[in-house]
Amino acid sequence: MTHIALITGATAGFGLATARKLAEKGYQLILTGRRADRLKELETELYNKFGTKCQTLVFDVRDKEAVFQQIGNLESDWKKIDLLFNNAGLALGRDYFEEADMDDWETMIDTNLKGVIYVTRAILPGMIANKKGHIINMGSIAAKEIYERGNVYCASKHALDALSRSMRVDLLRHGIKVTAIHPGAAETEFSVVRFKGDTDKATAVYEGFQPLEAEDIAETIWFCASRPAHVCINDLEITCTAQANAYLFHKDNG
Numbered sequence: 001m002t003h004i005a006l007i008t009g010a011t012a013g014f015g016l017a018t019a020r021k022l023a024e025k026g027y028q029l030i031l032t033g034r035r036a037d038r039l040k041e042l043e044t045e046l047y048n049k050f051g052t053k054c055q056t057l058v059f060d061v062r063d064k065e066a067v068f069q070q071i072g073n074l075e076s077d078w079k080k081i082d083l084l085f086n087n088a089g090l091a092l093g094r095d096y097f098e099e100a101d102m103d104d105w106e107t108m109i110d111t112n113l114k115g116v117i118y119v120t121r122a123i124l125p126g127m128i129a130n131k132k133g134h135i136i137n138m139g140s141i142a143a144k145e146i147y148e149r150g151n152v153y154c155a156s157k158h159a160l161d162a163l164s165r166s167m168r169v170d171l172l173r174h175g176i177k178v179t180a181i182h183p184g185a186a187e188t189e190f191s192v193v194r195f196k197g198d199t200d201k202a203t204a205v206y207e208g209f210q211p212l213e214a215e216d217i218a219e220t221i222w223f224c225a226s227r228p229a230h231v232c233i234n235d236l237e238i239t240c241t242a243q244a245n246a247y248l249f250h251k252d253n254g
């Protein structure tokens, strides 16, 4: 039987790599993000490579009305979502608490927390009706520990961790699995976004060690998604070998 997955933030990084992995494994995909051109390119790529059937939905996860409208407008067959990957998210800035930009803080809270709440509520009626489903929430090592100048990004991911554990408890009676995955440093567009297009600053983050790659996370998502029906991975932290916790790295350049 074909499974359907909805991925938020499928235009780059973890979401894009996971779309490719799930397509290879035979999933039908609902690909979402704000960059419509990238979603269309991915849809074509996956169809040509694997014959994957896709729907593309262009919305900002912060826009509650758009989220409910677009997901609500899916044809009934596409509403039977087996796997939701709440991946869309971002960090903006890396500044001391008293210096950080308040608008950046609002954006992180609205995207990393409220976006997950909206998308999850929009897809849940279908999962509850099916009495099964799996929600995978993208946390971070920053959901487990804080680091200097990580303030509101860390807070948004700590809140997401609490939300994920709450979902696990509240959705237990519906047979729905909930997993939180917490990666450390991974080289995607994440740091380019965090440093607002400053690629030198972004590249410097990963100098002197080998970070995780998006494909490492896609493999891990697939592992979580492919466990037998009676097994649920609740919480999974993953870092590259050179990273021991949120702030301790072993770098070649010291």
Ligand code: NDP
Pocket: 008, 009, 010, 011, 012, 013, 014, 015, 032, 033, 034, 035, 059, 060, 061, 062, 087, 088, 089, 090, 091, 111, 138, 139, 140, 141, 182, 183, 184, 185, 186, 187, 188, 189, 190, 191, 193
């Ligand atoms: P990327 O910047 O490569 O990808 C982020 C994705 O999120 C894009 O597809 C982007 O799509 C989407 N997105 C961002 N904001 C919105 C929005 N408002 N509405 C809809 N989609 C949005 O970063 P990563 O793949 O690295 O990050 C994915 C997730 O993983 C994030 O939640 C991040 O916090 C988390 N994470 C990242 C780590 C890392 O080191 N890279 C480590 C731990 C966790 P578009 O711009 O097209 O809308």
Ligand code: 8X3
Pocket: 139, 140, 141, 142, 150, 183, 184, 185, 186, 246
């Ligand atoms: C992204 C990884 O270490 O910048 O969540 O918080 S980190």
